[in-house]
Amino acid sequence: MSTYQVIEGMIDLPRGFKATGISCGLKKGEGALDLGLIISEVPAAAAAVYTTNMFQAAPLKVTRESIEKEQKIQAVVVNSGNANACTGEQGIEDAxxxxxLVGELFSIPNYYVAVASTGVIGQHLPMDRVQQGIRQLPNHLTEDSGENFSLSIMTTDLIPKKVCVELLIDGEKVTISGTAKGSGMIHPNMATMLGFLTTDAHIDAAFLYNSLKRATDETFNMITVDGDTSTNDMVLVLANGLANNQALDENHSQAEEFYAAFLYVMQELAKKIARDGEGATKLVEVKVQSAATQEDARKVAKAVIGSNLVKTAVYGADANWGRIICAVGYSGVNIDPEKVSVSLGNQQVVEGGFPIPFSEEEATRYLQGEKVDIEIHLNQGDGTAIAWGCDLTYDYIKINASYRT
Amino acid sequence: MSTYQVIEGMIDLPRGFKATGISCGLKKGEGALDLGLIISEVPAAAAAVYTTNMFQAAPLKVTRESIEKEQKIQAVVVNSGNANACTGEQGIEDAxxxxxLVGELFSIPNYYVAVASTGVIGQHLPMDRVQQGIRQLPNHLTEDSGENFSLSIMTTDLIPKKVCVELLIDGEKVTISGTAKGSGMIHPNMATMLGFLTTDAHIDAAFLYNSLKRATDETFNMITVDGDTSTNDMVLVLANGLANNQALDENHSQAEEFYAAFLYVMQELAKKIARDGEGATKLVEVKVQSAATQEDARKVAKAVIGSNLVKTAVYGADANWGRIICAVGYSGVNIDPEKVSVSLGNQQVVEGGFPIPFSEEEATRYLQGEKVDIEIHLNQGDGTAIAWGCDLTYDYIKINASYRT
Structure with a gap:
């Protein structure tokens, strides 16, 4: 039983946070929001995870250095429309x-400021516009402008993504809020994704980092849109402690309760990214049960969710179980083919490695829905994992055959 | 300088081979060829490589057993339209x-017969039709029916694939011929592919196997269409020795000459499969140079050729070098971003990890061609590799959203 409640709320809902998003002319389209800010009243404990891509964008390097200093961040500035990646020394300077500039405007040390960028790579930021934009940010930090932050970080995303929960820790109300952007180049590990979480919980920095790491492996590292891992992926969490609970660490009696709430926020954001994958019409969830190990379960889940043939079959509402077991078979995991069973929703289609009779009609109807669950039992052990993705559609091709033009 | 000559010829051109293809009603479409046979006058030295998928189709298991017996095969029977995969004990019996039946008809031991199937998985073969078809095969073994064999193994392939070369070994004319089918589920290692090679060369069985293994790593294991590895992949080579050269082994003075010719046939077949990938409009060749090791070069080449984002950009004739270096960056190889350079055809677009000015117009014109070369220098060592693939198009979605229906 969960002890948290899902509530409506933006990234600026936790006590002491403000956020906004404005237009500074980086994205095409009159007035498109492309510059965002989150700021906390007080320095917040901070933790981040970054892309595993060897080409890491400039803002990631700058943010990493800042966080390493004191594990504290007070402000986050983000632009979309330009990733500031593959931009060399100049890119580092720009970040x-x-x-x-944000530090100056809010009178905080520059190493309390995190920087993130997303968009096209290999182009220098038009710094005049960016700086002009940043200077306007303080005037836009009104109440309820958190939604604009979520909008300002979007690229090909169709909808802003936000999740908010609250729970009591030591009798104090603690709020955890998150927002993220996808939506192409999404693949374990990490994605063309930015994720930001704010909470007013009082948390030990090491516990915060460990929670983020652990939750990332179960959420953002388990989603795929197209198998491409970007240069700019980052998930950043700020905890400013204003909820006045006893500092949360692994020995706190409510540590797991907090983690469950935190995990929920991360997981919902991950699913929203998968569902809003480029061109997607459905969210696909692959659950692998009874693998020899959790690692095996993850590999199989990722192989199936990443298969172009499974993704196109889901798009076509074709109950093509053969492609599913095919992906299980090449996942690199030492499975026993004759123990594998597969279900689509409530309908079992494979038992012991072989197809069993099922209603094609019912299966097609099921696959035409907006959420498709594929469940796979390997019958080898206790390992389980869930991965999320989406279907592969004409629109994916359309979006990506002409992204820059 | 190569010592072989490319010639026109089918799988039945090498001395002592005959081949044919007929219709037995497995594929939709009146008279569609779906049953093929290759037969040699005398037992031939045989070697094969198989899919790494844990789900291996029944015919592969049966063929493997037969070859293991004496490393000899005299006849190959292949059907398309049904893969005889995930068909359990019954599938083994059917294979x-x-x-x-082929053994009976041609009075050869059954372990001299290789069996292969390709098509839909999870359905039992309609054995009445298959057996009826097989009984008709002897009547169709006329001259010049080798092309029908190539046609009979096709599934979603658009064109039959064949390559033929000849060279002199010990002054004797040796012919090597090959045919193959793709065209979805194509990925290293191996593919939804069947490849058959015949030669009249006299070859030591171990040398034949080693040549096949070595050439497979450089050819069929370096192509990708959609990242899915099928249950039925097999490449089989038969060498019947009727050219009367001295037995080829690693100590034969012309061993490398023979290998070069053999490699050429495999490579051309691999490229034809990539070019005819489902929905493809172009052949894409990714050449990685100066990697730390050959293994690194292969990994990087495979990451780039397998990237959906690179593939859609190529389809859209968009010189999106960012996606190329992105894929280099997540290939799992420890590259140095600041040493990477990238060219599209003759146009360099990235130098030292950063974009350099180039004519978008010229690049677009280049990418609109039928063959796209992407060359990547890592500037770390001597490792090189080439991978082949194709663009990702609307037609890929169309073909795969409704393959079974």
Whole structure:
């Protein structure tokens, strides 16, 4: 039984946080929001995880350095429309300039400012517009502008993504809020994704980092849109402690309760990213049960969710179980083919590695829905994992055959 | 300088081979060829490589057993339209029945018969039709029916694939011929592919197997269409020795000459499969140079050729070098971003990890061609590799959203 409640709320709902998003002319389209800010009244404990891509974008490097200093962040500045990736020394300078300017405007040390960028890579930021934009940010930090932050970080995303929960820790109300952007180049590990979480919980920095790491492996590292891992992925969490609970660490009696709530926020954001994958019409969830190990379960789940043939079959509402077991078979895991069973929703289609009779009509109807669950039993052990993805559609091709033009 | 000559010719051109293809009603479409046979006058030295998928189709298991017996095969029977995969004990029985019947008809031991199937998985073969078909095969073994064999193994392939070369070994004319089918589920290692090679060369069985293994790693294991590895992949080579050269082994003075010719046939077949990938409009060749090791070069080449984002960009003739270096960055190889350069055809677009000015117009014109070369230098060592693939198009979605229906 969960002890948290899902509530309506933006990234600026936890006590002491404000956020906004404005237009500074980086994205095409009159007035498109492309510059966002989150700020906390007080320095917040901070933790982040980054892309595993060897090409790491400039803002990631700058943010990593800042967090390493004191594990504290007070402000986050993000632009969309330009990823500031593959931009060399100039890119690093530009990311630093963004952080420095925010620091100046809010009178906080520059190493309390995190910087993130998303969009096209290999182009220098038009710093005049960015700086002009940043200077306007303080005027836009009104109540309820958190939604604009979520909008300002979007690229090809169709909808803003936000999740908010609250729970009591030591009798104090603690709020955890998150927002994220997808939506192509989404693949374990991490994605063309940015994720930001804010909470007013009082948390030990090491516990915060460990929670983020652990939850990332179960959420953002288990989603795929197209198998491509981007240069700019980052998930950043800020905890400013204003809820006045006893500092949460692994020995706190409510540590797991907090983690469950935190995990929920991460998981919902991950699912929203998968569902809003480029061109997607459905959310696909692959659950692998009874694998020899959790690692095996994850590999199989990722192989199935990442299969172009499974993704197109789901798009076509074709109960093509053969493609599912095919992906299980090449996942690199030492499975026993004759023990594998597969279900689509409530309908079992494979038992002991062989197809069993099922109603094609019912299966097609099921696959035409907006959420498709594929459940796979390997009957080898206790390992389980869930991965999320989406179907592969004409629109994916359309979006990606002409992204830059 | 190569010592072989590319010539026109089918799988039945090498001395002592005959082949044919007929219709037995497994594929939709009146008269569609779906049953093929290759037969040699005398037992031929045989070697094969098989899919790494844990779900291996019944005919593969049966063929493997037969070859293991004496490393000799005299006849190959292949059907398309039904893969005889995920068909359990019955599937094994059916594959054996196919082999036994061919053995009977041609008075050869059943373990001299290889069996292969390709098509939909999870359905039992309609053995009445298959057996009826097999009984008709001897009557169709006329001259010049080798092309029908190539046609009979096709599934969603658009064109039959064949390559033929000849060279002199010990002054004797040796012919090597090959045919193959793709065209979805194509991924290293191996593919939804069947490949058959015949040669009249006299070859030591171990040398034949080693040549096949070595060439497979450089050819069929370096192509990708959609990242899915099928249950039925097999490449089989028969060498009947009728050219009367001295037995080829690693110590033969022309061993490398023979290998070069053999490799050429495999490579051309691999490229034809990639070019004819489902929905493809172009052949894409990714060449990685100066990697730390050959293994690194292969990993990087496979990551780039397998990227959906690169594939859609190529389809859209968009010189999106960012997606290329992105894929280099997540290939799992420890590259140095600041040493990477990338060219599209003759146009360099990235130098030292950063974009350099290039004519978008020229690049677009280049990418609109039928063959796209992407060359990547890592500047770390001597490792090189080439991978082949194709673009990702609307037609891929169309073909795969409704394959079974």
């Amino acid at each position: 630093k300039t963004m952080g420095n | 054996k029945t196919m082999g036994n």
